Amino acid sequence: MDGVTVVPPVGGRVPYAGLEKARAGTVFVPAREDGTGPAVTSALAPPPENTVVVGGADPAEVDGAERPWEACPGASLSFAGTWVEELGEPYGGDETVEELAYRLYQRGARFVAGPGRRSVTDVETGFASVDRIPLAPSRRARPTRTWRVPFADVVVDTAGASAERVMETVDALLMGRTGDLRITLVGDWRRLGEGRHTTIDDPDLDPRLVREHYRCEGRVRFLEEIPERDPDVPFRLFPPVGVRPREDALERLFLICSERGHGLVVGDGGWRWERTVVFARARRAGVAESGIDALVRTYTVRDGELSEDVDLPRAEERRRLMEEASRRAAGARAAAELWERRLWALTGGRWSRLLLGRRPL
Template identity: 45%
Template sequence: MDLTLASLAAQSYPGHLMEVVVVDDGSEPALVLPPIRPENTRLVTAPAHGWGPGHAVQAGVEATEAPVVMRLDADMVADREHVEAHLRWHHLADYLAVTGRVVFTDAPDTGLTATGMRDRVEDGSAADFLGPGNTMEWVSEVLESTDGLRTAGHRAWEVFTGATASVRRELFESAGGMDPAMAMGEDSELGYRLSQRGAVFVPEPVAVGWHLGCPTTERRGAAAVRFGRPFKENRIPRQGSRRDSPRRTWQVPFVDVVVDTVGRRFDDVSETVDALLGGDTADIRVRLVGEWGRVTPGRHGTVDDPAVDVRLVHENYRCEPRVEFVESEPAPDPDVPFRLMVSPGSLSRPGAVRALTGAADREGAGLVLLRSAGRGRGEALRLERTAAFARARHLGAGAGERDALVAQLWGLHLMDRDEVLIAHGESGERPPKDWHKKMLKAERNEERWRMEAERWERRIRALTGGRLSRLLLAVRRG
């Protein structure tokens, strides 16, 4: 902490515009501010009801009202222009998530006093003393392969690391702040939620910071991944390991499905909803919009009840944990990657959700529609990327303008109806696109095993003088 504060005391960014909050998260002995520190530095104690980095950062943010929130690990040394490089971006736009360039030194003990570190940072010689160090290889590979995240699309959040990161306070708060329940991986989880609110991620190479020593996630990689996996998977539908276990229900679903049942027949609604629930993408949440106030207790009609279809739909799905009943179209859940609008009577294929979301990610699209589909109730399926529409709303687009802006910023992708929907009279299964290749492979295997069987028959006849061959032939004929 002492060297971190010393480096912050030597920043090119004006000291009177910067407030530094140091959070003591149960340190023993308790932290004491060193004499060399920025002019506006405060020490706060994290509330006793929690612990961990997420809990501490949240406590620090709540202790200040600064318009930009910047997190810096207590074992980081910031180069002279570090803070300035971050803040330049936040003067340009209010929906940016900026990360600095983290360099790992070999050992936490630099041999420098706080005074020496401040002087080194101030005269620009810190790099000469701390050395080139190492960066996280996987982060460097992502940045290089995506032209500095320009082509990263929906995966840009994955390199959001908390050692040096900054966002505008409004964006931080709209995302819900840090999750105090995350004892590890809290920065990645926040990055995901920021992306869902439409954030643009900016890697700033000028904002160099030296991490004194190797972090736990690097020193104990496998153990760190094992510990963080269930916490991340429950909260981040984009977590790669979670996509390998599709038959699960999670805290945050992968897709929100909205079905408007008002005035629709039970048969049409159930046919559509059952097809979705029985599809090969299990982590969905189905929200049924309906007149559920008509489902009243007490005496009522049966087959001639005016509300019979409403009652049947309610009874059919009231015990299904993935189904919710809502009175009006719900606002998009910002944590869920996709929202799928479905018209009752549209029977989807088992792989419909996977096909739609896969096309959206493959094409980088913010909106996926079916070809020749109309608008309103005539639109059988409509898939919206939550992050794309969140950014469009943030940029001030009204309801009638959002589709066009999303198409401009992210792209619009059209799919053929038979890729997603089952035509009348069809079965739910479709032959795979490579069916001919698979058939030829099966025929080759059949020929290979037939020749193998004949080879063994010849060998058996040679070994037994033909005595067992007649028995084998009899068994085969039988």
């Protein structure tokens, strides 16, 4: 077993300390904690590049499966040690075999069935935290809950947008059927400060209102730049600012990817929905970030598929109407004052006070 590091699970979990020693050669995670299990010699051979060999699994559950990590509990895993550095330290220091397999999948690994047999004992006693596997069926049955690893990262660029437009989009997402989100509002938040400030003539009134509106919302964070893609989060969304997403918008996007096999969904106005694993595999194949879109299978949504029609005028239109109404009111007041003075001058003041009820302005 030269060049092979055996990392047996302990208490149903794969110790991170054991993985740290396996940054070269091949990592082998046996099905049993005693390090033996149903392992066979061929399973210890170096696996193909970017591939995880699942020993003892049914090929139908692994090869080309939508959720291959679900076949990993009770089976042996074999993969290149170069994955360890890319995985990084898991939450809490250890993770179940299923969690480890999910994280490998999200980073672009391909799963193939290998020889061996499954350990029934570990299948029964293994435990995977749905808190860290967003695509677990038990989590999708509770879409309004929030978890440690969110189902989708939503990035909203607030630069130059009014507070009303930002709130219309973000509030609709927060109140939708899929509440398992992490929303990042990108803007120049540092310049706002925390001290006293003016109100009516505040040049930063819009971003200040947005920050106060979501200051206590745990699913919203404020960053200066678009964050790096989180490999553990299966989807990332860039919605157009100012639209009101339908309450089932994320469900529709998820179905487009899972049922039709698309890795990217785009739409008029700036809709963009990315499937993390597809982009990870493209980068692993050596495709530059700028060229991934041309290779990924893309679906284009039509108007109305993801957003609702809004009868109320948009924020800019409301503002324009208010300013126009103010100008008309000011003009009407000026005209009224002019006619009062003319009436006073024509009547010499004899009838003006009776007609107007007061002296002219």
